[in-house]
Amino acid sequence: MPLPRIRFRGICKSFTGVRALDDVSFDVAAGAVHALVGENGAGKSTLMRVLSGDLPADQGWIEIDGTPVRFDGPRAAQSAGVGIVHQELSLIGGLSVAENVFLGRWPRGRFGLIDRRRLNADAAGVLARLGADLAPGTLVDDLRIAQRQMVELAKALSLSLRVLVLDEPSAVLTPHELTFLFAIVRSLAAGGASILYISHRLDEVFELSDDVTVLRDGRHISTRRTSDTNRGRLVAECVGRAIGSEYPAPTGRFGDTVLRVDALSCPKRFSGVSFEVRAGEVFALAGLVGSGRSSVGRAIFGALGGTTGHLQVADKVGPFRTPRQAQRAGVAYVPEDRRGEGLLMLRAIRENVTLAHRGDVSRFGLLRRSLERAATWAAMDRTHIRASGIAAAAGTLSGGNQQKVMLARWLMRAYPLIILDEPTRGVDVGAKAEIYRIMDDLRAAGAAILMVSSELPEVIGMADRIGIMCRGRLVSIIDNTDRAASQEVILRLAVGEAAA
Template sequence: MADPSPPVPPPLALVEVAKSFGTVRALRGVSLQLRAGEVHALVGENGAGKSTLVKTIAGVHRPDTGRVEVDGTPVEFAGPADAQRAGVAVIYQEPLLFPDLSVAENIFMGRQPLRRFRRIDRWALRERTRALFTRLGVRIDPDRPARGLSIADQQLVEIAKALSRDARVLVMDEPTAALSGVEVRRLFAVARSLRDSGAAVLFISHRFDEVFALCDRITVLRDGGHVSTDPAADLDADTLVRRMVGRDLGDLFPRRTTEPGDVLLEVEGLSRAGVFTGIGFSVRAGEIVALAGLVGAGRSEVVRAVFGVDRYDTGTVRVAGRRLPRGRPAAAMAAGLALVPEDRRQQGLVMELSVRRNATLTLRRALSRYGLLLGSAERAAAREWTERLRVKAGALDDAVSTLSGGNQQKVVLAKWLATGPRVLIVDEPTRGIDVGTKAEVHRLLADLAGRGLAVLMVSSELPEVLGMADRVLVMHEGRLAAELPRGAATEESVLRAATGREAGVAA
């Protein structure tokens, strides 16, 4: 009887890969196999080593020790171009396309089909692009400029580009963070079709429901080390949490018994043509109020208008009974309002500056004497707030861009809490951060409310809304569709109001 054929090696594998940056050990002997015809999840807290692992696969970083194998053969990627030639493609959360070029030109940049005299064959370019999108089961006009494409469509353009290069390994790094539910389902259908065609897909996400819905196997990293790799069917969310954080997390949503006090934030008749209409609500001291709704409902636009970043046409905003002037964030800050924005990298931080500078940006005047910033006072304030929020940073003088997403979010919170606000507005406070840091942020918000702050929270995550809020305000197409106290707020009632199927105000 003939010997059975040897197993087919995976398209890509990491074997005992280690990588350090100075004294920081980002990866500690990690091994990982990405098999053909499989979606493999990679999970771990921020700072667990996921980004370094992805950059090693993509050829951005070289391992200090260990090796990368392609089809069982050790390889050394001198750069991303080598990884691409080996069939590796990375789809990032926010792709970087040439905005003034067409979709087809972005996909075949540098590889355009040519006619005689090296002229670009526009007809062939469009037809090849259409064939790629047909293979993916989506419709995007090849001649459409990349400028103005949604994040979801930009990701599909990147996936089509990967297919045009015959990529066999696709890495999806937090691809759903900025997508709506419909866009997530479309992306999952594409990922499954890639898997069924024989590709190896590595899927990185903090959302456990997505991991279990899409993935065949799950690998857990913690502190740069490999913890486990198991079939998804053999795991549950609680087991993943324990492996990721190395401990039982306890309640993700801390229980509070604080009685609300006086009204600290009052909004009446707030309207902006074409964006939101007749918005009115209040938030009391010691209360957490959630603003829920589908993407595009106008939630972020409302809180930005309340803070004065965006204009509004009619209505009033009062903090502790004092009416705020329109469009003046400085006046809002002086009245005790603070806003932690949704996009922490673009709107909450100056990425080139240090942790110290970012944490004290709102205290420039208070930390200065005769127009000169007191370095000792700045360092003391930064140290106090980063320690209170347990920010993990190598040094306060390190660039904030070197921190994980969760720690960047803590620096934004530190910057605003240092002002001693009476009302804290947080827009998507836990988007893109791991479950352990998410629990810390939840405990912080509960503690702040317990100390008498009024907290207004915008969140797209229903479990977070239901677990944290004393009241839920639901928006639908720029209007408040429902106000639900904690006892009446369920996933069904919130979704019904958010989709316009049911509206009302519960007492």
């Protein structure tokens, strides 16, 4: 029997009394794509941080190719051929793409100076392998989220690796970029590398992986060949219970028009966008990264300067010039980037939940802690946020719970229009089901929902109508009340082809 590439044996890890990993043991084969799945907080990322030397295990050990290892930091792990691409990006914005790809390994020329020509050439070669259309000299601060993810992947590919850990690598990638990623993963595995692939997207797990391991509440639940299981079984093992239909049943019952957009434009982002959203309706904007889908949502919320055209929410006329003006008109907005734009990661849950409605928990201009606590507990109960308490920092929560904190912020009042940009990015299957339930409750209460999403199964499963963006224009609107829209048709329209 061939020697496993990695052996995890009895791995335990605790944080201030909370058991994040509890006696985790399983093997990873050489030359295999091994998926690691489970809810947020199941221990997946913690286990990978232990593997990559970012955290020490409290108990247990790891073997690589039969040799016990205990890395004292990520640099030592990289030297041993172990690389990781984290879910939360760790790039330096003030440095160029090339400088980030080879951070700490910049080539030197005469007199010990950085050899810029070689640095950029080497980075260009790695980026070409990924199919990433990025100039090596571009500052990371100037890149979109999806482009930054490609830089993180390029960093890993620049190393000679025996083990590559990919933590939610596809969450912000376009279908085109995802195709290149899958080809690279398969090529690395064919060359003998072991790929640990963490994803909440089970379609990817079944398409890409050879083996799959389920973790739940820090414990190992199962490891088996991917071909020996199915979607329903994996979901049940991840959440500890069977989940019914993934998406709520459509009602087909809509009220009056809440949002009317006519010839909305923003220079260099989108042009001539027109559509309407009715009460009780979910209208999805789909398209490739850079198509303008997220920019339309930001413009409606008053977060993009230079917006022109006509915009009306109920009886309030825009375009709105600031988010505060949009909020007063009845618009709620949950952004795509929860870490950069959505949450104050070092502040308490209670502060994050009440952030947009501080006046509701104040009297005579003074914050009333009792009102803040009551409002936060009510919002947490409604959204099923799992936390040690309302004083816990948002940054200590799992991705799914962070997402629900952002949703909870806008549930303190009844908003006619709710804009959700990538509402389930990086969220596990259990938390997804809860977010979909919240969306369905809002729809049933008469809210109009504008959803921006790159996940086509989610778009088709949740949206009553789908608007497809391509190169800054809304090229088509598809009726989806029967939930029968075709992914192929949507993709064809998104890339500028006529639907067959």
